[in-house]
Amino acid sequence: DFVMTQSPDSLAVSLGERATIHCKSSQSVLYSSTNENYLAWYQQKPGQPPKLLIYWASTRESGVPDRFSGSGSGTDFTLTISSLQAEDVAVYYCQQYYSTPYTFGQGTKLEIK
């Protein structure tokens, strides 16, 4: 099974500053025939279901603000929020959907400093 490890577990960033979350997969999620990374990022606010932010490691879902960006390939990935807004307080999860069992990272709790 793919093990997804996020760092850090929690993060406090000042409003307007950059937030960076890392995700490492135990195996490559790069599908060679399509040259796509089967890696997604989700945001979950308290009391709400998760929301897809990024898929294929770097493609923003429709309607997601452009301050959110994803990067990386193979086994190492990053979610960056370029200028933190109050509404970005949430838990963020990475996930591989390369193969079943689909697996999520443990989550990173993002707070305002």
Next chain:
Amino acid sequence: EVQLVESGGGLVKPGGSLRLSCAASEFTLSNAWMSWVRQAPGKGLEWVGRIKTKTNGGTTDYAAPVKGRFTISRDDSKNTLYLEMNSLKTEDTAVYYCTAQNPPNGYSFDCWGQGTLVTVSS
């Protein structure tokens, strides 16, 4: 607006059974792979299982902790997804979400229901 609405959660004793439903609106269920994801209280996300479209064989896959106890099915004519849960254990206590995996988004989980709480306790 695309909506997935889960129902059927509740309190059940260990060893009992429960069937969850997920009704889709403004969305054609038959075009999407569908997964169930659960979240134990205060914990992270755990994938439970997936069913492919009938076009892709309608096959199912399950996470190891639920394999042999849980069954996912779909009724595309009713635009509804199901999760049959048997031999429930206390560790199955969680909010259960149904999610859609659509081809344009690379089969990432692009639509989620609000979730239904399953509590397994004596």
